[in-house]
Amino acid sequence: MTESEVATADNPLLLERQVCFALAVANRSVLRIYRRVLEPLGLTHPQYLVMLALWEESPRAVKDIGTVLQLDSATLSPLLKRLEANGLIVRRRRDDDERNVDVELTDEGRALRTRALPIPHQVVEALGVGLPDLEELHSVLTRVNAAAVRAVREQE
Numbered sequence: 001m002t003e004s005e006v007a008t009a010d011n012p013l014l015l016e017r018q019v020c021f022a023l024a025v026a027n028r029s030v031l032r033i034y035r036r037v038l039e040p041l042g043l044t045h046p047q048y049l050v051m052l053a054l055w056e057e058s059p060r061a062v063k064d065i066g067t068v069l070q071l072d073s074a075t076l077s078p079l080l081k082r083l084e085a086n087g088l089i090v091r092r093r094r095d096d097d098e099r100n101v102d103v104e105l106t107d108e109g110r111a112l113r114t115r116a117l118p119i120p121h122q123v124v125e126a127l128g129v130g131l132p133d134l135e136e137l138h139s140v141l142t143r144v145n146a147a148a149v150r151a152v153r154e155q156e
Contacts, residue, residue, distance in 0.1 A: 030127070037122045041115055042086065046071075046079050048116070054089065055113045059104035062091070070149075088112060 015021050034045045043051065053065050066076050080103060083089045088109035094100045124131060 030123075033123055033126045034119075037119055037126070041112060041119075043112075046075075047083055048119075050076075050079050050083060051088065051109065051112065051116070054103060054105050054109065055116075058110075059092075059102040062101045062103055065103060083109075 011017075031045055034048070038045060038048050041048075049069050050065060053068050054060055062073070062076065062080065065071075065080075066073060069076070071079075080089065080091060084091055087106055089103050089105055091101050091103050094102060124134060127134070
């Protein structure tokens with residue numbers, strides 16, 4: 001092994017060895033695919049995530065949506081405002097506590113779910129990666145995210 005090869009192998013600061021770099025470039029690449037398949041639905045990727053949460057459960061508290069999507073209110077509020085302006089959701093303050101807001105799908109928002117059903121398949125097809133590999137990646141990323149969330153909480 002040459003001196004250059006040894007230095008490269010032992011270098012913890014090589015870009016290609018950084019988890020953050022691999023995650024960042026994969027994120028950008030995959031989101032480009034989502035952007036293309038979501039465009040006909042009139043949704044951005046963050047809006048799609050909100051809709052997925054609401055297709056699972058509606059009505060749903062804003063706080064709950066933020067928790068599930070790991071978004072703070074400063075990020076979530078504009079997404080909800082836009083979805084409401086597009087007629088996909090309605091926001092209502094709770095009668096029992098005005099500080100809490102529930103989000104509910106409109107008929108149009110519920111109908112959009114049917115049009116969104118092909119999205120996961122289209123993304124898998126565009127990626128050209130086998131479903132077992134994507135399921136394994138999902139599992140690993142879920143564990144990594146949980147570990148990162150724990151680490152941040154421990155530091156606070």
